[in-house]
Amino acid sequence: MTAPVSQTNKADIAAPHVAGPILRFSNIAKTFRDGTAALADVTLEVQRGEFIAIVGPSGCGKSTLLRIASGLSPATRGQTESSYTSLGYVFQDATLLPWRTVGRNIELLATLQRRPKKECEELVRYAIELVGLTGFEGHYPKTLSGGMAMRTSLARALTLKPDLFLFDEPFGSLDAITRERLNEELLRLYAIEGFTGVFVTHSISEAVYLSSRVVVMCGRPGRVVKEYSVPFGYPRSPDIRYGADFAAISRLVSEELREVYG
Amino acid sequence: MSTTIGSGASESDGTNTQNAVPVLGDIRQRRPRLIRRVGPPIIVVMCCVGIWYLVSYFGLSPQQRFLLPPPNQVVEQGFLNWQNFHQILEALRSTGTVALIAFAFSSLIGMTFAILMSEANWIERSFFPLAVALQTLPFLAIVPLVGFWFGYDFQSRIIVATIVSLFPIITNTLFGLKSVEPAHADLFRLHHATRWIRLWRLKLPSALPSIFSGLRISAGLCVIAAIVTDFFIQSGTPGIGGLLDLFASELESERLIAALIMTALLGIVIYLVISAVAHRVIGKWHSSYQRPLGDD
Numbered sequence: 322m323t324a325p326v327s328q329t330n331k332a333d334i335a336a337p338h339v340a341g342p343i344l345r346f347s348n349i350a351k352t353f354r355d356g357t358a359a360l361a362d363v364t365l366e367v368q369r370g371e372f373i374a375i376v377g378p379s380g381c382g383k384s385t386l387l388r389i390a391s392g393l394s395p396a397t398r399g400q401t402e403s404s405y406t407s408l409g410y411v412f413q414d415a416t417l418l419p420w421r422t423v424g425r426n427i428e429l430l431a432t433l434q435r436r437p438k439k440e441c442e443e444l445v446r447y448a449i450e451l452v453g454l455t456g457f458e459g460h461y462p463k464t465l466s467g468g469m470a471m472r473t474s475l476a477r478a479l480t481l482k483p484d485l486f487l488f489d490e491p492f493g494s495l496d497a498i499t500r501e502r503l504n505e506e507l508l509r510l511y512a513i514e515g516f517t518g519v520f521v522t523h524s525i526s527e528a529v530y531l532s533s534r535v536v537v538m539c540g541r542p543g544r545v546v547k548e549y550s551v552p553f554g555y556p557r558s559p560d561i562r563y564g565a566d567f568a569a570i571s572r573l574v575s576e577e578l579r580e581v582y583g
Numbered sequence: 584m585s586t587t588i589g590s591g592a593s594e595s596d597g598t599n600t601q602n603a604v605p606v607l608g609d610i611r612q613r614r615p616r617l618i619r620r621v622g623p624p625i626i627v628v629m630c631c632v633g634i635w636y637l638v639s640y641f642g643l644s645p646q647q648r649f650l651l652p653p654p655n656q657v658v659e660q661g662f663l664n665w666q667n668f669h670q671i672l673e674a675l676r677s678t679g680t681v682a683l684i685a686f687a688f689s690s691l692i693g694m695t696f697a698i699l700m701s702e703a704n705w706i707e708r709s710f711f712p713l714a715v716a717l718q719t720l721p722f723l724a725i726v727p728l729v730g731f732w733f734g735y736d737f738q739s740r741i742i743v744a745t746i747v748s749l750f751p752i753i754t755n756t757l758f759g760l761k762s763v764e765p766a767h768a769d770l771f772r773l774h775h776a777t778r779w780i781r782l783w784r785l786k787l788p789s790a791l792p793s794i795f796s797g798l799r800i801s802a803g804l805c806v807i808a809a810i811v812t813d814f815f816i817q818s819g820t821p822g823i824g825g826l827l828d829l830f831a832s833e834l835e836s837e838r839l840i841a842a843l844i845m846t847a848l849l850g851i852v853i854y855l856v857i858s859a860v861a862h863r864v865i866g867k868w869h870s871s872y873q874r875p876l877g878d879d
Binding site (some may be wrong): 391392393408410411412414416418419420421429430433434461462463 | 764766772775776784785788867
């Protein structure tokens, strides 16, 4: 149904060590300067090519974990090992620069990396086609809907052909239908690009639909309390969301979360 | 099969096409809007002229009429008499030149300082209090000192006007440079952008809207300072301030009022030029930006 699936060989070529985790947190703790303990003893491994989802209550340190993974903020204790060659990071907001058009926004990261102009243009064209933004290159962000802005943000990250892709609740502020649609698109991109995905979300169904493993965290301070593996393969049909198996896993995760929320 | 690429876009951009429609409508409606925008102020001006006539002819006795001569006399004496009008234009040119040069200096110095302050904390800590102090100093107080040092001349007028108009540019630029969105800063940091790249591609563009509001305030101050210093420093071509002073002392009220109207026009023209430039540079993307003549 969808484009040719399975891992593209891109990730394997890019990675010097094909086997083994692309990201490993060992006993990570993070205390902010004001004394708030955000994370306490998080140990988590992400295998190359897998797509994991992290769910948990607000303030449980999910986003902090991504910031540590990306190097944006250091951990107070513990070790982070990563072996990605290129990192994609999509934030809660689309974080588009309002003075740049869609096309120039998508081009931004490639220019920041001082890629040659011709290569930049090619990467931009590729990413724009991939997320379906053809024809919108000249629009300014203020004229975009939330979904289009998020597509632009995705395309911007895709220009770097990331082998590790961090998502920090990217679709949280979108309406339900746009959100579902973008989830489907994301799975399609995952199939084409073969990146490793770490997806932070509040939504249980989003987590189960996208990932092969759901990690449940609890808050204050943040810890991993449980992991569930999702028994669906890829590519996934949007219809699995309405099946009994899907409901069963969602229920397990939901019950765990209820306990966590207290 | 191949339609999968980007298949979802056309549905979710529904809101976007809806957004595009009012923009087109805006262009079509421009003509009536222009009338709506320019009409009311014109009516108000006409009413003022009417009241002016009333006061001049019925409020004042013929002996007192020199206090407020009727508009037609002002036009006759001030604008239609070429010698008189030429004198006013010359003075305006002199004042305008002072204001423009001072504006250029203060923009350049102010923005440079603001950039340095935003890049190095110690510069901000050491210089910002001084900038505040400079602002609280009543500028008439520094005229004698500047005149004493640099001569009661053209250059002193420029120096005073520059000092007066510096502060709004510094504060507004600094505010703009510092209010970069944290998420944008993260994005640039994540991709190892150098300090120069961050300044050029992130901080300065983010600061543009506040830079422009600083420029607008300080342009006004430049004009005011140039006119007021004319009162004190009157060598060379007299500025419009000197001329106003002269007309007042000679009871030449027609020419006084004509000169006043021209001064107001100078201020309006400068304001409109800056607004037009701002609109051209940031109007496309900055949503809270206001059109030169009212918002729409």
